[in-house]
Amino acid sequence: MSGERLSPARRLLTAALALAVLVGLPLAFLLTRDWHDAVNEDIRGSLPTLAENPRLHAVREELQAPAINSVLLKVIVSGTDAKDIRAVIREAVAQADSQADAGQAVFGGVFFPGDTDGMKNLGRFIYENRLTLFVPGWLQTHWADFQKTGQPADTFSDWLAKRTVDELEAFLERSEAMAYAELLPKDPWLLIPRAQSALPQPASAGGDAVLAWLATEQDALSPAGQEVIATGLAKVESVLRNRWPQAKIESGGVYEIARQSEARTRQEVSVLNIAMLAVIVLLLVALMRRVADLLLALIPLGVSVLCAAAVGLLVFGKIQVLALGISSVVLGLAVDYTVHLVANRREGNLLEAWRCIRKPLLAGCFSSCLGLFFLLLAPLPAVSQVGLMVPAGLLGALAAVRWILPYIAPACAKPPLRAFLYRSWRGAPRRGWLTGLLVAWLVLLSMLAVNLRFDDKIVSYQIPVGEAMERYQTLLDETGQSDAQIRSRWFTVASTPVGLLQQLNDIRAAGVDPVGPAALLGRAKGSEAWTVFAPQREAYAEALFKELDARGFDADAFEGFTDSLDDLPDELTDTAAAEALSGLSGRLEGPMRGLLMQDADGWAGTFGVAEEIEVPASLKSTTAVLDERAVLNRVLASARHAVLRGALWGFLAVGVVLVWVFGWRNGLQVALLPAFAVVGGLACATIWGGGLSLLSVIGAVLAYCLGLDYGAFAVHFRGHAPVSVRVSALTTAGAFAVLGFSEIKAVSDLGVVVAASVLFAWLGAECLGLPRRADRVQDH
Amino acid sequence: MLSLAVLLVAVPLAAVPTPGSPSSSEPTEPASDVATAPSGTDTDKDPSALLAALAWPPGDQVARVAFTEERQFPFRRFPKRFSGTLDRSPSGELILSYTQPVRERLLLLPEGIYFENADGQRRELPAEAGYVRVLRDLIGGDQQALQRDWQIEPKTDGFTLTPKAPALDGSLKRVEVTVADGRVRGVQVFLSDGVVRRYTFDQLTWVPPAQFGRPADTP
Structure with missing residues (x-):
């Protein structure tokens, strides 16, 4: 027809x-269809449902809420008493809440991290309950160290006495020991100094600065919530400026980062789409x-x-x-x-x-x-x-x-x-071109092998909001919410406070050493450390006395402590532990609420881990990584693996089809051309942008599909200029090259991989399309 | 009772040895060499004259004084010994560096007073706390603040400072400054909790500005 x-x-x-x-x-x-409901704009919905206990999932959200739904405020008014500034902040927050729309309370409370008066209640409680709270964890840590020496258990008391004095001596060499001079005879185990160093560091934001942590009642991740928070915060700042026009005010929060990120992402997507379309249209008009x-x-x-x-x-x-x-x-x-x-x-x-x-x-x-x-x-x-x-x-x-x-x-x-697109390379030697291309490919392959690393961080999918992020991080540091020692933060759940302490014992038994306040917590009952130490208390007291005396201490000054060891079993019962943990939980305020929580379903506590390691399988039913970003990073890594596996199967299936359609030799050439191109594209991406993300891998799959067309056309029209391939490659590479300039790293990677792969595929198609020697002889 | 407030200020009432103004390169008294500072009897009862013995000499380089410190704890029969250097920059900034047995630094800078532990972690000390005022005024040599907050009594080989301000009274009993040949030779700080800190100072030396706050054996 x-x-x-x-x-x-x-x-x-x-x-x-x-x-x-x-x-x-x-x-x-x-x-x-209802289009309002057709697209899920929440990028978290693009990720797989986390395969974890629903209780853990719910607890994670609850524990992260204080950090997400809060605003940090820093106010500097030279020459004004901090107490006055705090009072006005409280007043301003109350005013902002009273002026908010009905049912839209903005703030849920104010906490002042630098207000030592506010911490007295907690400090007193920790001091009075130090044995109940911290001895089990301290004992377990030392028992673990003792076990490494290989000495028999009945020498634990002597070893522990020597270790106690060693640690005390070392502590006295640090300047902070001066603040504990009165306490140390009562606390030679250094439970309070350890607790102090484990707790979030005190606020330090410069001479006259007052820091405030404002809990918000609104969802900081939703646009509506962000709007309400921003309005409320503006009212607070307005009240403060009315009172002190010279005041320096800084604020920051997740709400602002999320808001700016969304706005910038929307703007960037619009600009990139328009630019891509413009590039395609301009090229098509030109060609x-x-x-x-x-x-x-x-x-x-x-x-x-x-x-x-x-x-x-x-x-x-x-x-x-x-x-x-x-x-x-x-x-x-x-x-x-x-x-x-x-x-x-x-x-x-x-x-x-x-x-x-x-x-x-x-x-x-x-x-x-x-x-x-x-x-x-x-x-x-x-x-x-x-x-x-x-x-x-x-x-x-x-x-x-x-x-x-x-x-x-x-x-x-x-x-x-246009005429120039029809020009062919008739005089060019096909073999020479192919050899050159092969050498270039080998160079790219080796570059890829040298530079290959993967980037599975969710942050690569977020647009940087530098200023807001840096300001917020500085405020976090100043409010003592950063800890350089902690590389990963985990949480564990239990139905009772004693269960929570037992969980910490199990975590230690699994070979994970908690860092931070939880490092000192644990359950005495049933622990090997306490079982061994309890009958050796008297021997320990004697050994400690002798060791202190031998090392130049006034051993009599420690008599009160050694006497208190008699009462230790009463201090470490499950009942006492449950009571102390409940008391501690009730006294944690502000951002510290995320350390230990109690809800209708049970208890949850967070702790730091010094290394970025996987939660051991034996703990996964009760313990998980707190930072959802870490979970998402692992999800992205596993997704990348899955996509690569799928792509490999796809590559094999495509190869079979092409061999069937084009014959063995040509089919293989069509299948290998995009593979060659994609290696080049990935090599460029690693050099340009660093690690390869999931989107780089997806980009490679897409580029492979584009390259297949080029290969098929080059082989089918061998001896003729691959005209349509030229137009397609120019427009596609041009459009995706625009994406390479995206500020979102993953999108930029996608653009670079596709653009570079398409250019390499085009180059390959030009070479494949050159006439074979036999064809050229026939032509002549 | 130990409150967390106390926990949070776990920094020494450290060096109150050598004065000078961190905010001004000009000494409060004529810039006589330390070796020629007053020792006459007429000036002994004049607080200003007594405090003048604490003045830093001016110079374009960093003034450095090596020191040793003995910390006597009430529950220990023998003191713990420390050593380090106290540097004053030409612009008046001061850094007290402990080198033995641990490395720690106390930095009195125009923007604030900082404590840096052996791991290099720096923490700003809250300005309103009493002990920070002690550091600022005594090490900084703020004569006006010293005369306002301290009772200054001469003694045969120097003078004694006794706190007048309630904020200081809670943590310090007295500070005894020993002066010989017109310069500060030693300082004893008697703390309210029974700790005594005894500082002994070597001769003042001058080092290039690049070495400010970096004792010779600092890596």
Whole structure:
């Protein structure tokens, strides 16, 4: 059937039918959907549901709430008493709350980290309960050290006495010991100094500065909550400025970082989208002769969008915003299909051009779909959606190119593209080019091998908000909420306070040493350390007395302490421990509330860990990493592994299909060309942006699919200039290169990987497309 | 009772040895060499004249005084011994560096007073606390503040400072300053909790500004 022979009515009918199926059906479906509910904009929804105990999940949110839903305020009024400033802050907060809309209380309380008067209650309680709270943990730590010596258990008291005096001597060499001179004879185990150093460090924000921690009643992560918090804080600052116009006021909080991040992300996405579109349009205008051909591209483009969205909503119900972003690659591919068709029109009509490109286009399209289908296996909802939506879009675009464009575009004798695009490298030696390309590829491969590292940090997916983040971090440091020793923060849950202490014993038994206040906590009953030490208390007291005397101490000064060892069993009962922990929990205020919490379902406590390690399997039912970002980092790493596995299977499946379509030799060339290109793209990304993220890997998969088309066309049209590949590569690489300038590292990685891979694939296609020696001889 | 307030101020009432103004490069008295500072009987009862013995000599380089310190705890028969250097920059900043047996520093800078522990972690000391005032006024040599907050009594080989201000009275009993040849030779700080800190100072030397706060054996 030839285009010329078709009657206008037949052409119209075919195009109308195709339009009805490819445009009408998806559009009708999409119009029935509520679009407010169709896209999930919360990027957390793009990530897999955390496979953890729901109780742990709920507790994590509860423990993180004080840090997330709070604002830090720093006020400096030279020459004004801190007490006056604190009083006005309280008053300002109350005013802000009273002026808020009904049911929209902004702040949930004020805590002053630098107010030592406010800490007295806690300090007194810790001092009075130091034995009950801290001896079990102290004993277990020392028992663990003793066990490493290999000495028999009955020598523990002598070893411990010597260790006690060693530690006391070492402590006296530090200047901070001066503040404990009166206490040390009562506390030679240094429980209070240890507790003090383990607690958040005191506020230190400069001479006259007053720091305030304002709990918020609003969700700092929701735009509505952020608005209310910002308004409330502005009122507080206004009250303070009215009182002290010269006051220096600084504030910061998660609400502000989230707000700025969202605004900047929205702005960046808009700018990048416009820039990408502009680059594509400008390049197409520069490369194509007729605007009509350019407009033709809109049809497959529109069909691909409709099909991708309709299939996504039909199958998944809701589309993740991340999937929407990645799936936008389908737009580029849809334009490419049009370019392939139009570029091969030459002097005939589009139906004839279709026959020319049918084989490589079908092979490229189906291979891409096959490769992308393997993304369905990825554990990330967003990535699996891409695995279905992009193939749906590609098939839609292919159908539009097959059944709509040839029937609506008029025949045109002129070549559709600029003349220089048709130039071929006839004189070039194919073998020399291929050898050069192979050497270049080996260089890139070795660069990739040297620089290869992966970046699975969720922060790479966030746009930097430098000033707000730095200000907030400084305020956190000043309020003593940072601890350089702690590399990871964990939490553990139990139904009772004693259960919580037992959990800490189990954590130590699993080989994890807690850092921070929890390092001193533990349960005496049932612990090996206490079981060994309890009957040796008297011997320990005697050994300590002798050791102190021998080392130049006035041993009599410590008599009160050694006598108190008689009462130690009463201090360390489960009942006493439960009471002390309850008392401690009730006295923690402000950000310290996140250290130890009690709710209707039980108890939860947080503790630091000096290394970034996995929670041991034996503890996973009760213990988890507190920082959700750490959890997300692991999710991203596992997703990357899954995508890589899927991509490998896809690569093998695509290879089989291509060998079947093009034969052994050509099929292998088509399959290997994008693999070559992607290695180059990944090498560039590691040099340009550092570690490879999940989006880099996804970008590699997409670039592989793009490269497949180039390979198929180069092999199919060997000996001819790969005209459509040139147009496609220029527009695609140009558009994705724009993404390379994104401030979001993962998006930038995606752009660099795809742009560089496409350029390498183009280069490869040019070389593959060169005539073989035999062909050239035949030509001559 | 030990409150957390006390826990939080776990920093020494350290050196009150050698005066000078951290905020001014000009000494309060004519810049006589330390070796020629007053020792006559007429000036002995004049607080200003007594305190003048604490003045730092002016110079373009860093003035450095090596010191040893003995800390006598009430529950220990023998004192603990420490050594280090006290540096004064030409602009009046002061850094007290302990080098033995642990490395710690106390920095009196225009923007605040800081304590730096052996791990290099720096912490600003709250300005309103009594002991910070002691550091600021005595090490800094603020004669006006010293005369306002302290009773100054001469003794045969120097003078004694007894706190007048209630904020100081709670933590300090007295400070005895020994002067010989017109310069401070020793300082004894008697704390309310029974601790005594005895400082002995060597000769003043001059070192290049690059060495400010960095004793010779600092890595």
